[in-house]
Amino acid sequence: MAPMKTALFSLATLLLPSVVQAVQPIEVQGSEFINSVSGKRFQMIGVAYQPGGSSGFNPEAGTDPLSDANICRRDAALMQRLGVNTLRVYNLNPDVNHDECASIFNAAGIYMILDVNSPLPNQSLNRGAPWESYSSDYLARVFQVVENFKAFPNLLGFFSGNEVINEESVVEVPGYIRAVTRDLKDYIAKQADRPIPVGYSAADVRPMLPDTAAYLSCAIAEEASSKIDLFGLNSYSWCGDASFDSSGYDTLVADFNATTIPIFFSEYGCIEVKPRLFTEVAALYSDQMTGVFSGGLIYEYTQEENNYGLVEFNDNNTASLLGDYDTLQRQFAALDFTKIQSADASATALTPEPCSAELITGAAGNFSTNFTLPSRPSGVDDMINNGVPNAKTGRLVEVTETSVGETVYDSSGNPIQGLAVNVLADDQSNTPGSATGSSSGANPSQTGAAPRGGWMDSAVLIVGALTLLAALSV
DSSP: OOHHHHHHHHHHHHTSOOOOOOSOOEEEETTEEEETTTOOBOOEEEEEOOTTGGGGOBGGGTBOTTSOHHHHHHHHHHHHHHTOOEEEEOOOOTTSOOHHHHHHHHHTTOEEEEEOOOSSTTSSOOTTOHHHHOSHHHHHHHHHHHHHHTTOTTEEEEEEEESOOSTTSOTTHHHHHHHHHHHHHHHHHHHSSSOOOEEEEEEOOTTHHHHHHHHHHSBOGGGGGGSOSEEEEEOOOOOSSOOTTTTTHHHHHHHTTTOSSOEEEEEEOOOSSSSOOOTHHHHHTSHHHHTTEEEEEESOSBOOTTOOOSEEEOTTSOEEEOHHHHHHHHHHHTSOHHHHTOOOHHHHTOOOOBOOGGGOOOTTSSOOOOOOOOOOOTTHHHHHHHOOTTOOOOOOOOOOOOBOOSOEEOTTSOBEESOBOOOOOTTOOOOTTOOOOEETTSOGGGSOOOOTTSHHHHHHHHHHHHHHHHHHHO
């Protein structure tokens, strides 16, 4: 082949569609989340995502919230429109393929924080007898979840536990949570290509909340990997048109003011006053809180029996936006997102305190001060070193279909036209204020633009290159 033809052939090859990496991995630096490439601080603007509630996780049917690409495409488009950059999924089935859904959310610039446990027997720690549930079979399933998602750049992190520590939990529970965290992080260190943060999601239960955070985030020299990297708080104390002080947010900021790891709301959004106003959004991302908190996740995306939803799934495979969606969208759109992305050098340099009994206030009564952790069950070291057998390892795939096929109605009952996933450039995450579709009858200039970085742009470039190649070969 002639040199010119060879060069042009190489150019055409380079212009072929490639796997999109819309986001860059997030790192933990001190008490902040940091974009690993830009160095900007990452503030979580998110939603809890468990469509179908407990029935949405059905291992017998091979389904979970990230198993249906059509549903994920629709919800990714609606989350982009809402302004979301992070979702949380509680229950996942490691036996199904999640490549398309995870890749869709990645292309949309939306990160995932995932729970590794499930409500099924032997798939989570038993707070009443954790030594019985902490087994090699349990950890094998935990590691399978890691294998499913470790390759996705939009994986922000894992939760090793959710609300396991409460008034009914036995004193040994915190040590077992640290043990699971250790095992998860050791597996990731051996089997993943990058560090993936692991943390815990706590109930806002006082007076044990500060002790929970202190116990899990301090440093044990001989068990360094057992320290959590992030701490989520499920809090519903801001109801209606509350304030920073009346909601108790001032107390939370004071409680965690000395944190050495990122703290965020892993659930928030009280429904005691309806309709929800979401005025806590402005407070959460204000100067009063961003020095301590790294954003949060609204509970929850889909309307279930508990009536916390932003979007309702209808029986005829359509979906309807609820009034709360519109209100939350306006609150997110009003944020100064550039301002809250500025990293604080003093915060990123923080290091954890060594674990000691003095870190535990004792306000919760019989809270553990024992930092000697349970030994791993037999066979777990082999899985950590060699990988869990027969696991499905996920991979990023090309997102070629961006248009939403299912009908979605706005809160007034009008179908939304032009709803599609906007495939972001390789260094972007989603930000508030970017809509991808409009209601019928809206200004055409407000409808979703053609996705950037999708197959159409690549196709145009390829045709141009091949046309030039053909002309020069004559």
